[in-house]
Amino acid sequence: MEFEENIKVAIRGLIDHKFRSFLTMLGIIFGVASVIAMLSIGEGAKRQAIAKYQDLGVNNIIVRDKELSNEELEEVRAKFSLGLSINDANVIKEIVPGVVDVAPQAEKDSEIKFADKSSKSTIIGITPSFIEILNYEAEKGTFINEDHCTRNLKVCVLGAGVVKTLFQNQDPLGKMVKIDDQWLEVIGVMKTKALFTETVGELASRDLNNDVYVPLSTFNKRFEFENKLSSEIKQITVKVKGSEHLIETAGLIRGILNRHHYNNDDFSIVIPYELLKQEEKERRIYNILLGAIAAISLIVGGIGIMNIMLATVIERTREIGIRRAIGARKTDILSQFITEAVAISITGGLIGIFLGVSLSLGISLLTDVSTFIRVYSVIIAFGFSVIVGISFGYLPAKNAANLKPIESIRYE
Amino acid sequence: MLIEIKNLKKDYLMGEIMVPALKGVDLKIGKNEYVAIMGPSGSGKSTLMNILGCLDTPTSGQYLFNKIDVSELNDNELSAMRNREIGFVFQSFNLLPRMSSLHNVELPLMYAGVHKLERKERSVKALERVGLADRMMHKPSELSGGQRQRVAVARALVTNPGILLADEPTGALDSKTGIEIMQLFDELHREGNTIILITHEKDIAEFAHRTIHLKDGMIFTDELNNKNSKSKKKQIP
Ligand SMILES: Nc1ncnc2c1ncn2[C@@H]1O[C@H](COP(=O)(O)OP(=O)(O)OP(=O)(O)O)[C@@H](O)[C@H]1O
Ligand SMILES: [Mg+2]
Numbered sequence: 001m002e003f004e005e006n007i008k009v010a011i012r013g014l015i016d017h018k019f020r021s022f023l024t025m026l027g028i029i030f031g032v033a034s035v036i037a038m039l040s041i042g043e044g045a046k047r048q049a050i051a052k053y054q055d056l057g058v059n060n061i062i063v064r065d066k067e068l069s070n071e072e073l074e075e076v077r078a079k080f081s082l083g084l085s086i087n088d089a090n091v092i093k094e095i096v097p098g099v100v101d102v103a104p105q106a107e108k109d110s111e112i113k114f115a116d117k118s119s120k121s122t123i124i125g126i127t128p129s130f131i132e133i134l135n136y137e138a139e140k141g142t143f144i145n146e147d148h149c150t151r152n153l154k155v156c157v158l159g160a161g162v163v164k165t166l167f168q169n170q171d172p173l174g175k176m177v178k179i180d181d182q183w184l185e186v187i188g189v190m191k192t193k194a195l196f197t198e199t200v201g202e203l204a205s206r207d208l209n210n211d212v213y214v215p216l217s218t219f220n221k222r223f224e225f226e227n228k229l230s231s232e233i234k235q236i237t238v239k240v241k242g243s244e245h246l247i248e249t250a251g252l253i254r255g256i257l258n259r260h261h262y263n264n265d266d267f268s269i270v271i272p273y274e275l276l277k278q279e280e281k282e283r284r285i286y287n288i289l290l291g292a293i294a295a296i297s298l299i300v301g302g303i304g305i306m307n308i309m310l311a312t313v314i315e316r317t318r319e320i321g322i323r324r325a326i327g328a329r330k331t332d333i334l335s336q337f338i339t340e341a342v343a344i345s346i347t348g349g350l351i352g353i354f355l356g357v358s359l360s361l362g363i364s365l366l367t368d369v370s371t372f373i374r375v376y377s378v379i380i381a382f383g384f385s386v387i388v389g390i391s392f393g394y395l396p397a398k399n400a401a402n403l404k405p406i407e408s409i410r411y412e
Numbered sequence: 413m414l415i416e417i418k419n420l421k422k423d424y425l426m427g428e429i430m431v432p433a434l435k436g437v438d439l440k441i442g443k444n445e446y447v448a449i450m451g452p453s454g455s456g457k458s459t460l461m462n463i464l465g466c467l468d469t470p471t472s473g474q475y476l477f478n479k480i481d482v483s484e485l486n487d488n489e490l491s492a493m494r495n496r497e498i499g500f501v502f503q504s505f506n507l508l509p510r511m512s513s514l515h516n517v518e519l520p521l522m523y524a525g526v527h528k529l530e531r532k533e534r535s536v537k538a539l540e541r542v543g544l545a546d547r548m549m550h551k552p553s554e555l556s557g558g559q560r561q562r563v564a565v566a567r568a569l570v571t572n573p574g575i576l577l578a579d580e581p582t583g584a585l586d587s588k589t590g591i592e593i594m595q596l597f598d599e600l601h602r603e604g605n606t607i608i609l610i611t612h613e614k615d616i617a618e619f620a621h622r623t624i625h626l627k628d629g630m631i632f633t634d635e636l637n638n639k640n641s642k643s644k645k646k647q648i649p
Contacts, residue, residue: 318506322508323523331488
């Protein structure tokens with residue numbers, strides 16, 4: 001019998017047994033769909049975490065001034081610590097080995113005004129190293145450079161959110177905005193940043209798009225803190241060469257700063273990369289769980305297929321016997337059943353892929369769980385279920401084809 | 413001789429015990445013979461028939477079909493043998509339930525590699541031959557018992573086999589329908605077909621020209637029927 005004929009026989013077989021074919025397919029459909037959905041949830045969580053930490057820089061160590069109450073501040077100052085300072089940043093850059101660059105930043109919550117509009121923003125005094133160390137990008141205009149800093153120029157770069165509030169459709173470049181009692185010229189606009197929605201270590205979450213950047217020197221000269229006891233700067237971002245020695249480097253920095261701050265413990269150190277690794281470790285259990293659920297559903301799918309096959313084995317064995325009695329060779333029988341199994345598996349697999357993709361899109365749309373479908377997960381799910389389908393379809397057929405025709409006709 | 417059987421034996425293994433079903437059968441059947449096999453239940457009729465139809469293999473002994481030693485054929489050759497040389501009609505019809513009569517009849521031709529158009533033409537002819545021209549698209553469940561058996565006969569005939577084997581073809585039918593099927597066999601015989609059939613009923617066996625009685629796995633009598641004059645008897649010791 002020719003190949004084409006074989007396919008026709010198999011497809012006819014499937015159509016003649018619509019309900020059975022459908023039941024057999026169900027196992028594959030749900031197996032594939034759940035594997036794709038599960039893996040996409042795991043992958044989504046992973047990507048979210050990586051994106052979050054990438055914003056902070058995987059090679060960075062972040063030193064941050066602790067939020068202290070007034071009494072605590074007074075106590076710390078009484079014990080000689082001046083809090084985080086530009087000097088601290090310079091010292092770190094000079095004596096800690098492996099440090100590529102440092103970005104000190106001063107912060108102040110204030111209102112920024114343009115015409116009749118205003119926006120509550122965090123004014124951040126920075127040095128030019130900031131943009132490179134934290135992977136920021138200017139959307140329009142330029143970022144703050146060395147010249148702005150040395151000349152204490154009254155310029156600022158706006159976060160995308162601030163631009164939206166103050167300027168709507170106008171071009172902000174070259175406009176003068178007012179912060180406190182100072183007028184500054186807008187020289188650049190930042191690209192939109194993913195919302196920093198989760199608290200990372202000891203870094204509180206906030207909307208980075210509402211930040212306004214000014215030269216650190218200008219900040220020091222032109223702005224005043226409400227609290228006279230405030231530290232000179234709020235944060236030092238330290239960029240280290242490679243991520244292998246982050247912990248040792250952080251230890252070194254802690255030691256130096258402790259000495260400078262007279263062991264006042266008024267700063268904290270966050271290593272985003274270590275937090276990422278930590279989180280990955282925690283997520284592993286979650287991933288194993290997801291994988292186990294997916295594996296179980298594939299197994300259940302396989303058992304489903306086997307069940308249908310066993311339930312129909314008498315009918316099918318007789319069918320095989322009859323076909324053999326009128327002249328079908330073993331290979332005719334086998335290719336019929338393999339073609340049937342392949343057709344069922346592929347159809348079921350495709351429906352399963354469709355269902356799984358919809359499911360994972362649905363999950364990310366309707367819940368706050370983010371999902372991401374990787375091609376390999378689709379291939380794994382599809383491949384595995386096709387293998388399961390073919391094996392469970394093939395084995396009973398092979399056994400039946402190996403019986404003597406009379407035995408399969410009489411099979412009960 | 414179309415069929416030559418020498419000292420054919422068949423044992424079934426039931427757990428630990430060997431149950432002999434055929435204990436040494438010798439038989440010769442020529443072209444265009446019409447043979448009825450009778451005998452009590454369990455005497456080995458079906459066992460013999462299944463071996464003749466290449467559905468089963470003997471434990472020992474020789475089976476020559478058209479001078480071909482069947483025991484030396486491999487599985488594919490046996491399949492081809494069943495396909496081309498043997499038309500088998502079963503008591504329980506053994507049609508594929510979800511296929512139309514036409515498709516059921518086409519199946520052997522499909523396994524023979526006959527092209528679609530020719531296949532359809534020959535199948536239609538075979539169904540017309542058994543009087544089912546108006547039931548081509550019916551599924552077995554939509555047919556009466558007699559009609560189903562006619563489909564089975566058409567399926568057996570469609571490849572123009574060397575021999576038609578029927579194991580109690582009327583066993584599942586009422587006597588009137590049974591007689592109709594036998595008349596069909598009678599016509600087929602007159603058209604030149606070689607027929608062997610198993611039956612329990614004497615009046616069915618009388619359609620044949622030769623009756624073989626089996627008893628305990630051996631041939632007990634083998635006699636020619638003579639419908640008009642007295643039947644010539646040939647006793648086998
Ligand atoms: N598959 C089998 N396994 C074991 N024993 C079998 C098998 N088939 C037949 N037999 C035995 O072989 C003997 C002959 O059986 P067979 O079916 O040939 O009888 P039969 O003459 O066709 O009887 P009936 O008229 O009832 O159809 C019986 O004793 C039966 O029990
Ligand atoms: Mg029998």
